[in-house]
Amino acid sequence: MANLKALLQKLVSGSDEHKWNDVAPDCVALIFVRYPENGGQSGLGQQALVCNQYPITQTEANEYRQRFYEPEWRYVGHIFSYRNPEGGTQFEAHPDTEFGEEKWIQMLKAPVLGTGLTYREKIMCRLTGISYNEYLAAEGTGKP
Numbered sequence: 001m002a003n004l005k006a007l008l009q010k011l012v013s014g015s016d017e018h019k020w021n022d023v024a025p026d027c028v029a030l031i032f033v034r035y036p037e038n039g040g041q042s043g044l045g046q047q048a049l050v051c052n053q054y055p056i057t058q059t060e061a062n063e064y065r066q067r068f069y070e071p072e073w074r075y076v077g078h079i080f081s082y083r084n085p086e087g088g089t090q091f092e093a094h095p096d097t098e099f100g101e102e103k104w105i106q107m108l109k110a111p112v113l114g115t116g117l118t119y120r121e122k123i124m125c126r127l128t129g130i131s132y133n134e135y136l137a138a139e140g141t142g143k144p
Contacts, residue, residue, distance in 0.1 A: 004065065005065060007075075008056070008061035008064060011056045012056055012057065014054065014055035018054070018080060020080070020090060023083070024082075026053065026054055026081060026082065026083050027051060027054055027081045028081075029049055029078060029123050029127055030051075030075070030078045031076050031107075032068045033074050034072060034074075035074070048073065051127055054080065076095065076096050076107070077093065077104060078094050079093045079094070080094070081124075089127070091123075091124065116132070117136070
């Protein structure tokens with residue numbers, strides 16, 4: 001994606017456009033999908049989740065541009081986490097328009113093998129630093 005370079009530079013600069021209620025994000029998760037060579041783009045393929053403190057460093061931006069190049073990898077979206085001053089964490093998703101809203105929702109609802117979590121829950125755990133077991137235990141008490 002040609003716009004990945006521009007997005008990464010905005011994530012390095014700590015752009016004001018990423019604020020939510022005047023609060024800057026504290027973390028960002030970038031999501032990439034790797035399609036199997038023979039399988040085309042019919043399935044979701046292997047997924048890569050990269051979580052960073054926000055803003056990201058220039059070194060990280062350079063690494064992601066080199067590591068997740070097309071056509072092997074495709075950027076599909078990112079999610080910000082914001083520490084709510086009144087408690088809790090707010091998440092804001094930004095799917096890539098070319099990837100599509102339906103595929104994005106399908107991907108987030110998909111179970112992650114061996115964790116007992118959906119991909120959305122895995123991302124939430126990574127962004128907040130909560131272990132999968134802690135999340136599952138809190139979910140069992142109704143307080144994820």
